[in-house]
Amino acid sequence: MATATAPGAPRTALGKAAVELDERLIVAGPLRRTLHKVFPDHWSFLLGEIALYSFVVLLLTGTYLTFFFQGSMTEVVYEGSYAPLRGVEMSVAYASTLDLSFDVRGGLVVRQIHHWSALLFVAAIVVHLMRIFFTGAFRRPRETNWLIGIALLVLALVEGFAGYSMPDDLLSGTGLRIASAIMLAIPVVGTWVHFAVFGGDYVGELIVGRLYIAHVLLIPAIMLGLIALHLLILVKQKHTQFPGAGRTEHNVVGVRMFPTFAVKSTGLFFVVFAVCAALGGAVQINPVWLWGPYDPAKVSAASQPDWYIMFLDGSTRLFPAWDINLPGDYTIPALFWPTLVLPGIIFTLMALYPVLERVLTGDTASHHLLQRPRDVPVRTSLGAMSIAFYVVLLLSGANDVIAEKFDISLNAMTWAGRLGLILLPAAAYVLTYRVCLGLQKHDREVLEHGIETGVIRRLPNGEFIEVHQPLGPVDAHGHGQLAYGGAPVPKRMNQVGGARRAIRGFFTPIEEPIRVELEQREESRGLATAEEGGRELTSAGRPTEGGRPSEGGRPSEGGRPSEGGRPQEPRD
Amino acid sequence: MTARDTRAEVGTGDVQDSGHGGPDDDYPPERLAAIGREDLDHLGARYDGVHVLHVDPPPAPGSPLEKRATRQVSMLFALAGLFAFLFVFVYVGSGWFLPDWRWEVGGDWWGLLFTPMLGISMGLSLLCVGAALVVYTKKLLPHETAMQEKHEGSNFERVTAAATLQKGWHNSGLGRRKLLLGSVGFMGGGLGLMLLAPLGGLIKNPNAGNPLGTTSWGEGVRLLREDGTPVRPGDQEPGSLATVFPAVPGGNRESDAATMLIRLRPAQVQSATARAGQEDFGYGDYVAYSKICTHAGCPVSLYEQETSRILCPCHQSQFDVTQGAKPVFGPATRALPQLPITVDEEGFFVARSDYIEAVGPTYWNRERI
Numbered sequence: 001m002a003t004a005t006a007p008g009a010p011r012t013a014l015g016k017a018a019v020e021l022d023e024r025l026i027v028a029g030p031l032r033r034t035l036h037k038v039f040p041d042h043w044s045f046l047l048g049e050i051a052l053y054s055f056v057v058l059l060l061t062g063t064y065l066t067f068f069f070q071g072s073m074t075e076v077v078y079e080g081s082y083a084p085l086r087g088v089e090m091s092v093a094y095a096s097t098l099d100l101s102f103d104v105r106g107g108l109v110v111r112q113i114h115h116w117s118a119l120l121f122v123a124a125i126v127v128h129l130m131r132i133f134f135t136g137a138f139r140r141p142r143e144t145n146w147l148i149g150i151a152l153l154v155l156a157l158v159e160g161f162a163g164y165s166m167p168d169d170l171l172s173g174t175g176l177r178i179a180s181a182i183m184l185a186i187p188v189v190g191t192w193v194h195f196a197v198f199g200g201d202y203v204g205e206l207i208v209g210r211l212y213i214a215h216v217l218l219i220p221a222i223m224l225g226l227i228a229l230h231l232l233i234l235v236k237q238k239h240t241q242f243p244g245a246g247r248t249e250h251n252v253v254g255v256r257m258f259p260t261f262a263v264k265s266t267g268l269f270f271v272v273f274a275v276c277a278a279l280g281g282a283v284q285i286n287p288v289w290l291w292g293p294y295d296p297a298k299v300s301a302a303s304q305p306d307w308y309i310m311f312l313d314g315s316t317r318l319f320p321a322w323d324i325n326l327p328g329d330y331t332i333p334a335l336f337w338p339t340l341v342l343p344g345i346i347f348t349l350m351a352l353y354p355v356l357e358r359v360l361t362g363d364t365a366s367h368h369l370l371q372r373p374r375d376v377p378v379r380t381s382l383g384a385m386s387i388a389f390y391v392v393l394l395l396s397g398a399n400d401v402i403a404e405k406f407d408i409s410l411n412a413m414t415w416a417g418r419l420g421l422i423l424l425p426a427a428a429y430v431l432t433y434r435v436c437l438g439l440q441k442h443d444r445e446v447l448e449h450g451i452e453t454g455v456i457r458r459l460p461n462g463e464f465i466e467v468h469q470p471l472g473p474v475d476a477h478g479h480g481q482l483a484y485g486g487a488p489v490p491k492r493m494n495q496v497g498g499a500r501r502a503i504r505g506f507f508t509p510i511e512e513p514i515r516v517e518l519e520q521r522e523e524s525r526g527l528a529t530a531e532e533g534g535r536e537l538t539s540a541g542r543p544t545e546g547g548r549p550s551e552g553g554r555p556s557e558g559g560r561p562s563e564g565g566r567p568q569e570p571r572d
Numbered sequence: 573m574t575a576r577d578t579r580a581e582v583g584t585g586d587v588q589d590s591g592h593g594g595p596d597d598d599y600p601p602e603r604l605a606a607i608g609r610e611d612l613d614h615l616g617a618r619y620d621g622v623h624v625l626h627v628d629p630p631p632a633p634g635s636p637l638e639k640r641a642t643r644q645v646s647m648l649f650a651l652a653g654l655f656a657f658l659f660v661f662v663y664v665g666s667g668w669f670l671p672d673w674r675w676e677v678g679g680d681w682w683g684l685l686f687t688p689m690l691g692i693s694m695g696l697s698l699l700c701v702g703a704a705l706v707v708y709t710k711k712l713l714p715h716e717t718a719m720q721e722k723h724e725g726s727n728f729e730r731v732t733a734a735a736t737l738q739k740g741w742h743n744s745g746l747g748r749r750k751l752l753l754g755s756v757g758f759m760g761g762g763l764g765l766m767l768l769a770p771l772g773g774l775i776k777n778p779n780a781g782n783p784l785g786t787t788s789w790g791e792g793v794r795l796l797r798e799d800g801t802p803v804r805p806g807d808q809e810p811g812s813l814a815t816v817f818p819a820v821p822g823g824n825r826e827s828d829a830a831t832m833l834i835r836l837r838p839a840q841v842q843s844a845t846a847r848a849g850q851e852d853f854g855y856g857d858y859v860a861y862s863k864i865c866t867h868a869g870c871p872v873s874l875y876e877q878e879t880s881r882i883l884c885p886c887h888q889s890q891f892d893v894t895q896g897a898k899p900v901f902g903p904a905t906r907a908l909p910q911l912p913i914t915v916d917e918e919g920f921f922v923a924r925s926d927y928i929e930a931v932g933p934t935y936w937n938r939e940r941i
Contacts, residue, residue: 008605036620038720083677105673106663109690174870177827178886181868181933184784190935191778200776201783202827202869202932238722246625252720256622260709260716267705274698281691297798297815297830297863299871301885316868316903317887323905323934333934334905335868368722400888410888411901 035258051124053272061114068100071212090293097167113280122308135370162215173294185335243486310397377436388428621721628715641711648704655697785930794819795921802920811877830863847896853912860911867904
């Protein structure tokens with residue numbers, strides 16, 4: 001009946017319901033725009049998603065943990081089911097952590113998933129940040145999102161610290177003691193800050209409760225808001241992309257949100273969750289029952305924080321014993337510099353980097369195409385330098401463990417760290433710069449002379465030469481005329497279809513060459529789906545073939561009959 | 573008109589802004605009904621600035637390739653379900669028709685494996701879902717290459733938005749009505765301060781009563797071991813170290829009071845030099861130093877009697893016991909404070925006074941108190 005009046009009106013119950021919904025909410029337009037959003041198809045864009053998804057896992061598992069954890073420092077005598085600590089006096093926070101590990105069915109696995117996903121979360125943020133840095137994705141107009149990202153990183157560190165300080169075990173208490181000393185080390189207001197945060201002298205009875213509310217409400221709320229803003233700006237500004245055929249500053253080439261990207265990304269969420277779950281079940285992390293309750297007079301050897309705080313532990317170990325005594329018997333403690341000033345400088349420099357680069361290079365234009373790290377050797381080398389600096393700090397955070405395992409003098413490790421902190425970044429800068437230039441030169445060389453084919457020819461005069469395959473038209477001297485476009489230059493024959501794709505296998509081939517050959521032939525007749533290697537090449541090559549962006553689509557597609565069924569390529 | 577023609581008709585730039593009604597006028601229901609699903613999809617995409625440049629079709633329905641891929645994906649989903657049920661089976665069944673899940677020291681293997689079984693079954697289940705979805709997109713969905721246009725900001729929108737804002741500001745008259753503006757500013761400042769003021773409840777005076785510079789030690793306070801027993805000079809072997817606490821209620825839980833009572837070896841006694849003015853703080857071959865590191869407050873615990881060094885495990889500061897616990901390596905800047913000790917009439921160690929300096933990490937006005 002409806003069809004009589006409105007042609008094309010839905011006949012199914014679902015379709016009718018959808019129309020009813022849209023009549024009320026008018027969502028069809030925004031929904032369609034969302035479904036059509038194009039995402040670039042490059043693996044490095046998954047890093048941010050991994051961070052996002054581990055945050056989701058953190059929210060899920062963290063909420064579960066709040067059902068059992070009690071952030072209170074009231075002293076109780078433990079009577080739970082972990083026999084070695086029965087009868088021991090401890091805080092309610094520690095006792096409830098033991099309870100949720102030993103007396104809550106499945107509590108331990110959730111707690112460990114939470115801890116592992118926290119480690120993964122920060123790691124994913126750091127790697128995501130490196131991707132953004134090395135490809136120049138932070139450049140105008142994306143400076144705001146860079147700043148939000150840095151803020152999220154700092155919040156993640158604070159959130160993580162608050163989280164692992166809450167159980168009030170011996171290890172976390174040691175960390176908290178150091179945090180207290182760091183607060184005291186602030187010049188002028190240090191003691192006031194400490195008394196405001198701890199509610200008095202160390203340790204007091206308030207700090208775990210305060211950390212708890214900061215960990216489950218304050219910081220996550222701010223982070224959620226910032227993540228929402230981060231994504232909103234991303235959608236608004238659209239993605240960056242690597243240069244390639246058909247990719248310009250004014251478009252994004254990739255796959256649409258629905259269905260391909262949505263399905264793939266959901267798959268990634270499940271994989272991230274799976275990794276956290278498997279680690280949480282199979283790999284023990286922070287077994288607080290082994291450390292025992294916090295006691296200010298006790299400490300265990302090799303007290304290390306979680307990995308993301310370890311660089312600060314390292315800087316604290318390496319910094320020389322330099323108290324500054326001021327007139328009037330005031331002191332700036334040595335602890336102040338490596339724990340507050342250094343991270344302050346690091347994060348300020350990171351936050352300001354887009355501005356610094358803009359000012360120093362004078363490049364104020366908007367950029368949506370990414371750069372290959374080799375094409376910006378100074379930035380890449382600065383990045384490598386920072387990483388070297390960071391890695392020395394990170395390793396120094398574990399220098400006692402390294403000294404013990406490898407039987408090295410602890411003092412030698414400290415001095416190696418101090419010297420390494422000065423020498424290695426410089427070495428990393430020089431080395432990276434040379435590597436970048438070398439890679440640039442090789443790209444130019446292949447563009448000029450062609451791909452090395454491995455075919456050696458002997459000339460009549462007895463000279464041996466290697467035959468090169470030019471990538472495009474050549475001039476009178478046989479030199480290629482293609483200019484470098486910021487995209488990867490093919491360097492092997494099978495990348496330009498001049499040979500069959502590489503046989504898979506890391507150490508030994510895992511497939512028969514002849515099968516690959518046959519598969520390739522099938523593929524060329526449109527019978528098989530292309531596998532990764534071939535796929536990348538085709539997708540990168542396609543836009544030039546069919547890409548008249550203003551018209552879109554190849555004529556052959558536009559004219560394809562489309563009666564609901566899947567379009568089919570002609571078969572032979 | 574064919575679907576192809578309709579597509580060419582739709583421009584790129586300003587169609588997006590043509591607003592509601594525009595496309596509905598161009599495409600009355602009858603016309604839309606005549607367009608196939610695939611083309612409608614591309615038509616809508618065009619309105620969103622998206623052009624589908626190329627589509628690699630999925631394997632043909634019914635082809636061996638499609639059947640194989642479908643089998644793979646289905647197998648993965650089935651495995652995911654299987655592992656999920658395994659999780660539920662272990663979770664629910666433990667302690668019911670399976671052994672108890674609780675872990676005991678020296679308990680059975682089921683309690684030991686309960687958490688790994690949960691984590692691994694959950695991980696495998698989720699991994700299979702993830703793998704199924706990825707294989708699905710790779711082998712069963714068409715692979716398309718789409719291109720979305722990016723637009724720079726529009727001058728028209730900037731100018732009109734700015735005009736609206738400026739008009740609003742102008743109409744409010746705040747620019748002219750200085751009194752109003754001043755009072756609003758005054759109100760804003762006051763309100764802000766009022767809302768922040770309760771945070772003042774957090775502030776506590778760290779200088780009232782010198783809490784940072786004092787501990788529970790005092791004249792005649794006995795040195796107790798952690799189990800609460802007092803210490804006599806004969807109790808320790810030369811070269812040994814004991815952690816002692818003040819004999820006050822809760823003294824063994826105090827964060828700054830922990831003290832190391834060290835009996836020096838005869839060789840150490842000969843080479844020992846105390847800090848100036850503290851030569852008489854020890855008692856015979858016994859010396860007592862604060863256990864709280866002067867660097868970051870960790871308990872310095874590792875005493876190596878051959879080298880007379882005390883090592884802090886947190887940042888590896890090292891203190892030499894024979895030189896008044898002076899820092900000899902690492903980031904610590906100050907010697908561990910020494911507790912003056914003697915023996916009371918019953919022959920037990922007592923403190924002669926509190927520490928004469930603040931124990932623990934350095935702070936701004938430490939030297940002044």
